[in-house]
Structures are given as C-alpha cells and as structure tokens.
Amino acid sequence: xxxxxxxxxxxxxxxxxxxxxxxxxxxxxxxxxxxxxxxxxxxxxxxxxxxxxxxxxxxxxxxxxxxxxxxxxxxxxxxxxxxxxxxxxxxxxxxxxxxxxxxxxxxxxxxxxxxxxxxxxxxxxxxxxxxxxxxxxxxxxxxxxxxxxxxxxxxxxxxxxxxxxxxxxxxxxxxxxxxxxxxxxxxxxxxxxxxxxxxxxxxxxxxxxxxxxxxxxxxxxxxxxxxxxxxxxxxxxxxxxxxxxxxxxxxxxxxxxxxxxxxxxxxxxxxxxxx
Numbered sequence: 001x002x003x004x005x006x007x008x009x010x011x012x013x014x015x016x017x018x019x020x021x022x023x024x025x026x027x028x029x030x031x032x033x034x035x036x037x038x039x040x041x042x043x044x045x046x047x048x049x050x051x052x053x054x055x056x057x058x059x060x061x062x063x064x065x066x067x068x069x070x071x072x073x074x075x076x077x078x079x080x081x082x083x084x085x086x087x088x089x090x091x092x093x094x095x096x097x098x099x100x101x102x103x104x105x106x107x108x109x110x111x112x113x114x115x116x117x118x119x120x121x122x123x124x125x126x127x128x129x130x131x132x133x134x135x136x137x138x139x140x141x142x143x144x145x146x147x148x149x150x151x152x153x154x155x156x157x158x159x160x161x162x163x164x165x166x167x168x169x170x171x172x173x174x175x176x177x178x179x180x181x182x183x184x185x186x187x188x189x190x191x192x193x194x195x196x197x198x199x200x201x202x203x204x205x206x207x208x209x210x211x212x213x214x215x216x217x218x219x220x221x222x223x224x225x226x227x228x229x230x231x232x233x234x235x236x237x238x239x240x241x242x243x244x245x246x247x248x249x250x251x252x253x254x255x256x257x258x259x260x261x262x263x264x265x266x267x268x269x270x271x272x273x274x275x
Contacts, residue, residue, distance in 0.1 A: 009030055009031070009032075009033060009057045009060050009061055009064075010030070010031040010033070011028065011029070011030050011031075011057055012028075012029045012031070013026060013027070013028055013029075014026070014027040014029065014116070014120075015027070016112060016113065016116055018108050018112055019112070020104045020105070020107040020108040020111065020112060021080065021086065021101065021104055021105065021108050023080050025077065025078055025080070025108070025113075026048070026049065026077075026078030027048070027075060027076070027077060027078070027113070027116070028048045028049075028051055028052070028075070028076035028077075028078070029073070029074070029075050029076075029121075030051075030056065030057065030060060030073070030074040030075075030076075031073060032060075032064065032071035032072060032073065033061075033064055035071040036123060037123035037124065038123075038124070038125070039124075039125045039126070039127045040070070040071050040072060040073055040124060040125075040126065040127060041070070041072045041073070041126065041127055041128045041129070041130065041153075041266075041267060042072070042073050042075065042117070042126040042128070042129045042130070043072055043073070043074050043075070043129075043130045043131070043132065043154075043266075044075050044077060044109070044113075044129070044130070044131045044132075044141075045074060045075065045076040045077065045131075045132055045133065045137075046077055046079065046087065046131075046132070046133030046134065046136075046137030046138070046140055046141055047076075047077075047078075047079050047133060047134050047135075047137040048075070048076020048077045048078050048079075049076070049078045049079065050076075050134065050252045050255075051074075051076045053252050054252050054253075054255065054256040054259070055256060056074070056076075056256075056259075059256065059259055059260055059263075060074070062260075063260060063263060063264070067269065068264070068268055068269050069263060069264065069267055069268060069269060070267040070268075070269055072263075072267050073117075073121070073124055073126070075113070075117065077109075077113065079137065082101060083136060084098045084099070084136060085098055085099060085100045085101040085102070086101045086102060086104070086105040086140070087099075087102065087105070087133075087136040087137055087139060087140035087161075088100070088101075088102040088136075088139070088140070088143075088164070089102055089139065089140075089143045089164060089181050089182065089185065090102040090103040090105075090106050090143055090144075090147055091103075091147070091185070092166065092181055092185075094164050094165060094166065094181065095165055095166055095167050095168045095171075096168075099164075102140065102143065105140065105144075106144055106147065106148070109144065110148070110151075128152075128153040128154075129151055129152050129153065130145075130152055130153050130154035130155065130156070130266065131144055131145050131152060131154075131155050131156075132154075132155060132156030132157070132158070132198075132262065133156070133157070133158070133160075134158045134159060134252075134255050135158070135159050135160065135161050135250065136161045138156070138157035138158050138159065138160030138161065138162075139157070139160050139161040139162060139164055139182065141155055141156065141157065142155050142157050142160065142182065142197075143182070143185070145195065146185060146186070146189060149190070149192040149194075149195060150192075152195065153194060153195065153196060154195075154196045154197075154198065154266045155195070155196070155197055155198070156198040156200075156262045156266075157197070157198065157199050157200070157222075157225075158200045158255045158258055158259075158262075159200065159201060159202060159205050159218060159250050159254070159255065160199065160201075160218075160221075160222060160225075162180070162182050162183070162218075162221035162222055162224070162225050163180065163217055163218070163221050164180065164181045164182055165179045165180050165181060166179050166180075166181055167179040169210050176210070176211065176224075180221065180224070182225060183221075183224055183225055183228050186225065186228040186229055186232060187228050187231070187232075189232070191232045191233045191234070193233075193239075195234070195239065196238075196239050196240070196241075196265075196266070197226075197229060197234065197239060197240050197241070198240075198241045198243070198261075198262045198265055198266070199222050199225070199226060199240070199241070199242045199243070200242075200243045200244075200245065200248075200254075200255070200258040200261075200262070201218050201219045201222045201242075201243075201244055201245070201248070202218075202244070202245045202246075202247070202248020202249050202250065202254050203216070203219070203244065203245065203246050203247060203248060204247055204248060204249045204250075205218035205219070205248065205249065205250045206218050206250060218250070219244065222242070223242075226240055226242060241261075241262075241265050243258055243261055243262075245257065245258060
C-alpha cells in the first residue's frame with residue numbers, strides 16, 4: 001500500500017488479487033479532504049491507471065478549494081491486459097467474440113471490490129454509487145449500470161466505444177440500427193427514473209464516418225445512444241447531459257478537461273439559501 005498527500009487529497013493505492021479475473025488489480029482511492037467519517041457518494045472509475053496521468057488530484061483540489069463540490073470517494077480500477085474482454089458487454093459478445101470476461105468483471109466489482117471497500121473504509125458508508133469510464137471503459141461502465149440499475153445513480157461515458165456491434169460493419173448485412181449492442185440493450189431494456197447519464201465526445205475522437213452523414217462515428221454512436229435513452233423516457237437536463245468538445249481527441253488530456261463538468265453535474269454543492 002502506498003500513501004501520498006496531494007494538495008489535501010489523500011491518494012492511496014491498493015493491489016487486490018481477484019479470483020474472478022485471475023489477476024492482480026490495482027485500485028486507486030482518492031479520499032475527500034477533511035472528511036473523516038460518515039455517508040458520502042462513491043464513484044467507481046474504469047481505467048483508473050489513467051487518473052494520475054490526468055492529474056486527477058489537481059482536478060479534485062481545484063473543485064474542493066472553490067467549495068462547490070460535495071465530498072465523494074473516488075475509486076479508480078486499473079485495467080488488465082485483456083481489456084477488450086473485461087470491458088465488453090456482459091450479456092452478448094461483439095462480432096469477434098470479445099467481451100468474454102465482462103461478466104467476471106462485473107462479479108469482481110460486486111463480490112470483491114465493494115467488499116474490500118466496505119472492509120477497509122469502515123468509517124464511510126455510501127449514500128449512492130456511480131460508475132464512469134473512458135472509451136471501452138465507458139462502454140463497460142454503462143453496461144454494468146444498466147445491468148444493475150438498483151445499485152447505481154450516475155454513469156459517465158467519455159469517448160465511449162458505443163460502436164460495439166454484433167455484426168461486422170464490413171458485412172453486407174450490417175445495419176447500424178439493429179446491430180449495435182448497447183443501443184439494442186437500451187431499446188429492449190427497462191426505464192429506471194433515478195438513473196442519470198453523462199456523455200462526452202470530441203470532434204477529433206476519430207475520422208471514420210461509416211454511413212457518410214458527415215458526423216464522425218464516435219459522435220454518431222453517442223447521439224444514437226442518447227436518442228434511445230430519450231425514447232425510453234429519459235430527458236435532457238434532468239437525466240442526460242451531453243458534452244461535445246471542439247478539437248477534443250480520444251485521449252486522457254481531453255477526458256481530463258471534461259471530467260470536472262461530469263463531477264459538477266453529479267455532485268456540485270447547492271447554493272446556500274440567501275435570506
């Protein structure tokens with residue numbers, strides 16, 4: 001275990017040996033400054049190894065220093081080498097059979113990680129749980145939240161791999177309205193009125209435009225996902241926030257720029273009532 005104090009943010013690294021994933025998992029815990037015990041929200045973050053590169057401690061320090069964010073316990077989860085299997089969708093593989101460990105990853109979250117947090121952070125209790133991730137990690141976070149909606153409140157998807165499909169786009173039978181897995185999952189799933197969804201996409205996420213409509217696929221797939229959520233009954237503002245970053249790329253630096261907007265949308269302190 002390694003401890004480091006960064007501008008009043010306590011960052012602690014743990015290593016868990018997972019039975020479900022059959023590997024060691026690095027866990028990066030960021031505790032709120034001055035919060036010793038009590039009830040607070042929990043945010044789980046896929047690709048937690050990217051948080052240090054992002055300067056996550058500085059992002060949090062700036063928000064806390066301004067006094068406009070509630071205390072939250074942030075837990076980054078380090079990815080493994082078999083990322084596209086662990087971060088796939090749990091109930092259906094993609095057209096190449098990827099995602100075979102997604103259900104095991106879900107089991108790790110509920111039966112190992114949350115149990116570890118309960119045992120090692122006994123002074124905290126969680127008022128709510130949320131999940132977020134980047135690229136494939138964003139797909140995974142959304143999949144886990146939708147499959148376990150009673151456990152979560154917010155989900156953040158940054159440059160999400162929402163192209164995840166059951167048929168290759170090079171196949172003549174490919175139909176983006178039928179063969180994208182996440183959009184189908186939302187369409188065929190239930191409506192959970194307490195869930196809230198944050199999506200970020202950058203105009204430089206990629207250059208591909210498979211349907212030739214002038215919109216890059218990453219933005220197209222994100223907007224299609226939002227449309228499916230709206231068709232289900234979720235509304236912009238109340239349930240959905242979309243952030244499109246001009247010149248935003250598919251990289252940690254861009255996600256770092258978007259992260260404060262996600263955090264404020266979820267946990268910004270309400271303005272005090274002025275009498």
